[in-house]
Amino acid sequence: MVDDSGLDNDTPSPPAYSNEAVFDDDIYGELILLGFNGQTENRATSKRYLTKKVLKRRDVANGIKKCTVHNVASTDNKIIKDKSRHTVSFHSDHNKSVVIEYAQDSTKDMFQIGRASDEQIDFTVIDTWMFLPEHSDAAVPSRPQVDLLEKGDRTSTISRFACRILIDRENSNKAYLYAAGFDAHHNISINQKSLKWTKSNGEVDGLTTNGVLILHPNKDDLLDDTVDKPMYKWREVSINGDVYEPRVTRSSSAKGVYVPEWTNMLQDGTLIDLCGATILWRTADGLERSPKMRELEMALDRLNAGRPQCPVNLNTLVIPKKRNGRQVNRRQPYVYLQCGHVQGKHEWGIHNNSGQRGGKCPICLVESERIVQLSMGMESSFHLDSGVLDHAFNPCGHMASKQTVLYWSRIPLPQGTCRYDPVCPFCYQLLATERPFVRLIFQDNCFDDDTIRFSNEA
Known part of the structure; x- marks a missing residue:
């Protein structure tokens, strides 16, 4: 949390959040969807979707780290289909692919967020508009209903495998956000038309279709009480965890400017936007300090x-x-x-x-x-x-x-x-x-x- 000492009564302090759960050493923090006013779950069609997710230390670590880069033909999918390996594959239009292989990392736990209800997704999230106002206590009806999605009149903008979070098992404050999540074959596949590029060090990186945005509490903006200045700034996180200025539109084919001074490490109060739902990250320490x-x-x-x-x-x-x-x-x-x-x-x-x-x-x-x-x-x-x-x-x-x-x-x-x-x-x-x-x-x-x-x- 940002220190708010010296602020006057009209200057907002960083959120002092609260939760009734008793947090122990095995709990890293909690993800909370905006828009549901304390509800723990909502029903859409025949399914129930959680609006909150506590992230706990796993019994067995499932973290990963980069180990090998393969340059292969696009038709050679043996590495990609091997469920014992986690891979990120970048496909080009020259029948070539760059496949980055990941090895197990026993020091970290990985959690995945997305629209899919597959087993490897830890927090299944669907578009907030599907629940409002019928499934919330919103006062002013302004959103379409879930039947629009069923009729095909509107499609979801949240990726099936939207993003992943890696958390250090010994220091839960070291939690990092990455765009895209691994599918049932433990692969992230970036197709030919997706936005990708080769960095100066030869490493390949890319962005998801509608992007994953991140917003951190910022002390400099907090102390600047200029009325017409936004309090915080959104950035976009890449598949490798680098941070960029947001694109002109979410699906633009041109990436934003690289922002090296920004980090993909989550803070207490960080917001994550998946283009259809916005999630608040609360650390265990922040929740313990907060009013109940x-x-x-x-x-x-x-x-x-x-x-x-x-x-x-x-x-x-x-x-x-x-x-x-x-x-x-x-x-x-x-x-x-x-x-x-x-x-x-x-x-x-x-x-x-x-x-x-x-x-x-x-x-x-x-x-x-x-x-x-x-x-x-x-x-x-x-x-x-x-x-x-x-x-x-x-x-x-x-x-x-x-x-x-x-x-x-x-x-x-x-x-x-x-x-x-x-x-x-x-x-x-x-x-x-x-x-x-x-x-x-x-x-x-x-x-x-x-x-x-x-x-x-x-």
Whole structure:
């Protein structure tokens, strides 16, 4: 984690994540998919897919390291088909192939991520859009559903064997990301049309079709509070683990500029994007230092214990852990996203434009295009602290601390092939451009100044 000493209250610190699991010496860390708000699994068609994966030290090491380079004819596939060997084969259009053979490395463990459900894939990941909004608690429907993939109207952009991670068995902080994973024959095959090149030292390298992007926490960017500057920068990882500037588009035939000062070694809080799903890496040490889920629940309990009131219905509001969009509950709080006033559900000044609930706030008379339910951001790994839950993402209404919403609103996540936009990490909804989050204003001062600020101001 980056040292945040000397930062003022408006400068976001690196994530202070949390997890309820008791981590021992055999646990390296955890991979968490963005967009599922604490759920451990989701169902797509007849299959269940995990949204989190704990990486543990294997009983028998399965790490690998480069050992031999073969120049062979493309028709000679004996080495490639030999399951006792791990190979990366680069095929050219001259009926020649460069095959890099890997030997066993007893000092490392290897884990693979991809869309395939094959045995050698440790974390099967499919496109986030397949689950949203039907299979999440996202507030604003904006994504297609899983039946589009079944009908063939949309195809996945995640590779079947997307990437692999090698972790030192004695030092879990030495975890390295590489593009592409090995298939059932222990081979990575780079075809003639794929982007590949020969380096100055004669070594061959390449990129996968849609690429594997990586984002590290960066102290220099963190200390620079320039409003219009992205907080962090994405890079692309090659098959050999080198780091490059992202291509103009994800599948471009021209690689980006080599960035030798960047490393493919994962840090606590590193993000990995597979062009369809984004994964957060949390180290075991980072999780141990972080606030636990029970601390976030206590923060929510303190807020509810203050008995915030709806100024229209004159009843007590209760903020839930999960959003319930099917039942009308007068105690469910809603927020006017323009002004931040929190109230119960009522019809005073309410209108529906294009299917969106909006209206004039009865407290300050400011018009809001959206009025959305408030709910807790339940994935503790995305919270920076367990402090006051006095802000919410716009437009979804997931609650978190000021540090948390400020942090995530400054990280542009890849959207498709060439766009980068901030999202709510809990539901993966795109954040509003001009106002990505809002400060919450509850009515009636039931708290002291050290907990949360309530307001009776018009």
